[in-house]
Amino acid sequence: MASTRVTGTANHHDPAKVATSLAERGSISVHHLHYKYPDGFEALKGIELAVGPGEKVALIGPNGAGKSTLMLHLNGINEPSHGEVWISGLKVERKVLKRIRSEVGLVFQDPDDQLFSPTVFDDVAFGPLHMGVAEHEIHHRVEKALAAVGMSGFEQRMPHHLSIGQRKRVALATVLSMDPSVLVLDEPSAGLDPRGRRELIELLRGMEQTMLVSTHDMRLVAEVFPRTVIVDGGAVVADGPSEGILADEDLLVKHGMERP
Amino acid sequence: MDLDRYLERDSRIHAADARLKFLITIGFILSLSLLPIGSFLAIAIAWVVLMAATVVARIGPSRVVRASFVALPFVAAAIPLIFTKSGDPLGDINLGLFTLTASGEGLIQFATIVFKSWVSVQAAVLLTFSTRFPDLVEALRALRVPAIIVAVISFMYRYLAVLTDEATRMMRARAARSASPDGSGGGSLLWRARVVGSMVGSLFIRAYERSERVYAAMQSRGFDGTMRTLRRRQFGGAQWLALGLAAVTLGVFEVTGHLWLPRA
Numbered sequence: 201m202a203s204t205r206v207t208g209t210a211n212h213h214d215p216a217k218v219a220t221s222l223a224e225r226g227s228i229s230v231h232h233l234h235y236k237y238p239d240g241f242e243a244l245k246g247i248e249l250a251v252g253p254g255e256k257v258a259l260i261g262p263n264g265a266g267k268s269t270l271m272l273h274l275n276g277i278n279e280p281s282h283g284e285v286w287i288s289g290l291k292v293e294r295k296v297l298k299r300i301r302s303e304v305g306l307v308f309q310d311p312d313d314q315l316f317s318p319t320v321f322d323d324v325a326f327g328p329l330h331m332g333v334a335e336h337e338i339h340h341r342v343e344k345a346l347a348a349v350g351m352s353g354f355e356q357r358m359p360h361h362l363s364i365g366q367r368k369r370v371a372l373a374t375v376l377s378m379d380p381s382v383l384v385l386d387e388p389s390a391g392l393d394p395r396g397r398r399e400l401i402e403l404l405r406g407m408e409q410t411m412l413v414s415t416h417d418m419r420l421v422a423e424v425f426p427r428t429v430i431v432d433g434g435a436v437v438a439d440g441p442s443e444g445i446l447a448d449e450d451l452l453v454k455h456g457m458e459r460p
Numbered sequence: 461m462d463l464d465r466y467l468e469r470d471s472r473i474h475a476a477d478a479r480l481k482f483l484i485t486i487g488f489i490l491s492l493s494l495l496p497i498g499s500f501l502a503i504a505i506a507w508v509v510l511m512a513a514t515v516v517a518r519i520g521p522s523r524v525v526r527a528s529f530v531a532l533p534f535v536a537a538a539i540p541l542i543f544t545k546s547g548d549p550l551g552d553i554n555l556g557l558f559t560l561t562a563s564g565e566g567l568i569q570f571a572t573i574v575f576k577s578w579v580s581v582q583a584a585v586l587l588t589f590s591t592r593f594p595d596l597v598e599a600l601r602a603l604r605v606p607a608i609i610v611a612v613i614s615f616m617y618r619y620l621a622v623l624t625d626e627a628t629r630m631m632r633a634r635a636a637r638s639a640s641p642d643g644s645g646g647g648s649l650l651w652r653a654r655v656v657g658s659m660v661g662s663l664f665i666r667a668y669e670r671s672e673r674v675y676a677a678m679q680s681r682g683f684d685g686t687m688r689t690l691r692r693r694q695f696g697g698a699q700w701l702a703l704g705l706a707a708v709t710l711g712v713f714e715v716t717g718h719l720w721l722p723r724a
Contacts, residue, residue, distance in 0.1 A: 277676050298682060306680040312622050313673040318594035318614050325690065330682035335690055358594065360621040378681065 224289035225303075226253035226381035226410040228274065233283035235269055235434075243269040245434040246283070251410060253381070258425035258442060259414040262456030266434040267414040268309075271384050274412070275304040288381055302331050305375025305409070309386040311359070311367035320346070320362075320370050321355040327378035338377075345377035346370075349403060365396030369403070385413045389420050418460035422446055430455055465527075465588045473517035473590045478599035480699050484706045485587045489580040491710040495717035497572045502717030507579050509709060510586065517590045524585050531581040538573045542566040593617055598692070607687045615674075623667060630659050 228251040235244040243266045251257050259267050272278040273285050276292045285292040288303050308314045317323040324342045333341065346352050349369040359367060368388065375383065388404070389397050397420070404411065404424045415421060421428055421442055428445045430438040432455045438445055445451065449459050468474075473481070488506070495502050511521040543553075547565030588596070597614045601607070634655055695703075 272676065275680055277679055298684070301680055301682050304680075306677075308673060308677050310673070312619075313670060314677050316615065316618055316674050316677065318597050318618060322594070326678075326683075327681035329688050329690065330684070332682075338690065356592075356594075359618065374681065 224253065227251065227286070227288055228382060228410065228412060229286040230270075230273070231284050231286075233270070233273060233285065234281045235266075235273065235278060236281045243434055244273075244280075247431070247434070247436055249429060249436060249439070251412060253410055254408060255427060256404075256411040256425045257413070258421040258428045259412055259431060260416070260418075260421065260428060260455075260457060261414075261431040261437075265431045265455075267431055268386060269434075270431065271306065271386055271412070271414060274382070274384050275301050275306050277306075298331065302327075302378050303380055304382045304384055305378055305380035306384045307371050307375055307386065307388065309390060311364070311371040314371040314374060315359040315367060318358060319355065320351070320357050320359065323359065323370065324355075324373050324377045327374060331378060341377045341379070345373040348376055348407075349373045350399070363396075364391050365393065365399070368392060368396070368400065372403070380409060382410045382412070383407065385411070387415055387417075388413060389415060389417045416457070418446060418457065422460050430457075432456070464593065465585075466592050467519055467523075467589045469518040469590070471516060471518045471590070473513065473586075476702070477695070477699055478591050478595035479602050480695075480702055481587055481591055482596065482599045482603065483703065485583050487706060487710055488583045491713050492576050492580055494714065495572075495576065496721060498568050498721050499572070499717035500575065501720045502713045503572075503575045503579060505716060506713050507575075507582075510579060510583055514586055517586065519586070519589050524582050524589065527585045527589070528578060528582040531577065535574050535577065538570050541570045541573070545569055601689055602692050611687050619667070619670070622670075623663065626666060627659070627663055630663070634659070 228249065230247050230249040233244050233247040234242070236242045247266075247270055259270070261267055269278060273280060273292070274287065276285075276294070276297045279294075287300050290296055290300060290303070292300050315323050317326060321342060324345050325338050328338045328341050342355070343352070346354065349372050351366065351369050351373060354362070354366070354370070359370065362370065368391075372383075372385075372388070389400055392400060397417075401420060401423050404413070411425075413425065425442050428438075428440065428442040429436055430445065430451070437455060438451060446460055452459055488510070492503065492506060511524075514521050514524045542562050543560045543566060545563050545566030547563035550562045550564055550567065553560040553562070591599075597610060597617070600613065601610045
């Protein structure tokens with residue numbers, strides 16, 4: 201793909217950001233992705249997926265279907281056994297991992313995994329700091345990211361003193377501070393009470409990044425994501441408008457889910 | 461369970477730079493350990509100064525002294541000194557097989573060690589009472605303690621709370637299933653030991669799996685094996701002044717300790 205060399209980035213003064221084509225920034229494309237765990241279990245069996253910039257896609261499927269494994273391929277934590285993954289027009293491979301990881305904000309399901317620093321500030325600053333962003337810029341980014349999730353003023357708090365809803369929001373801020381064009385979220389609404397869920401829905405709706413979000417929460421899907429992909433047995437078994445998929449009871453039940 | 465020992469107060473000691481407090485505490489403990497055997501006057505002065513600091517910190521002596529008793533069991537390690545040091549015999553303890561003779565020198569040495577370590581622990585207690593843990597970690601980092609050690613301390617603090625929660629949940633689950641109809645509290649000792657054993661095992665596996673996920677989360681945000689930190693403010697005039705004053709005070713302990721000794 202020649203476009204990887206095209207200049208014109210969304211962020212000129214940030215050396216950590218790559219020159220990717222504006223048109224492609226935020227795109228995800230997965231070709232024929234296979235992945236076998238070291239113990240021989242074949243988790244992914246030829247995933248095909250293309251997501252355009254700014255698209256919001258829900259990833260649903262039963263436990264063990266390969267959703268989390270797929271997500272770990274999107275920023276190169278897992279290396280494909282076969283096939284390839286492209287992010288913002290860049291092929292995911294070892295030598296561009298840093299660029300890829302600043303493009304893709306991956307948020308883990310358990311905020312206690314995502315938040316590993318003594319204070320909220322340290323955690324939100326971790327990404328930009330390790331991306332090599334200039335110091336004065338880091339403070340600015342932390343402020344902006346916390347404001348975006350409604351957690352301004354919590355900088356010096358310790359993660360284990362926050363509620364689960366607050367932790368989930370800070371977890372999101374830890375990747376927003378890297379200014380990613382793609383957000384990959386694992387079960388963002390798990391463990392949230394109705395109010396926390398409502399706030400999360402508003403938050404996700406307002407974001408302009410490309411989103412691929414794995415969830416079991418069908419109402420979340422219906423409210424936020426125009427497009428849904430079902431993964432089962434390590435392959436994409438359905439891909440289309442959420443309205444159609446959520447209405448297809450037979451399809452949902454067949455893959456271990458239920459209608460909202 | 462709450463691991464935090466920090467007591468929120470509006471005091472000058474609380475507001476002071478954590479690096480400064482850490483340096484002074486380490487200096488204090490070091491100067492205590494350098495005092496010669498039998499320098500009780502110097503130890504007493506050091507203790508009074510420390511207690512004055514607890515008052516300035518609005519925490520008060522009694523709280524700090526009470527918290528320092530946790531270290532008392534370690535004093536037991538120094539007890540043999542009373543009997544192994546040669547000197548004026550004070551008395552015998554007959555243990556049947558052999559007889560222990562306590563000596564005056566041994567007793568003085570023992571007392572010196574006990575008081576030194578007790579006052580040192582109180583200094584450390586005051587530090588943890590008046591400094592937030594993240595600030596302390598930050599101070600260690602700023603004072604060039606090796607990054608890997610600081611990272612271990614920081615992760616330990618962060619995840620002790622998480623692990624404690626997990627352990628509490630497992631204990632509760634066990635308690636819920638180990639009732640017995642006659643109210644005697646379920647299970648034989650062996651059974652309970654077996655349950656605890658498997659709990660510890662599964663806690664270890666959970667912690668291990670969590671560490672893999674945490675590492676993946678770190679990698680996802682650009683971690684490549686080097687811990688980076690933001691630059692911190694330099695020490696200002698006030699901090700250097702405080703450090704100088706502390707050094708002079710510690711010097712006074714040393715001089716007192718070497719001049720006023722009990723007759724040997």
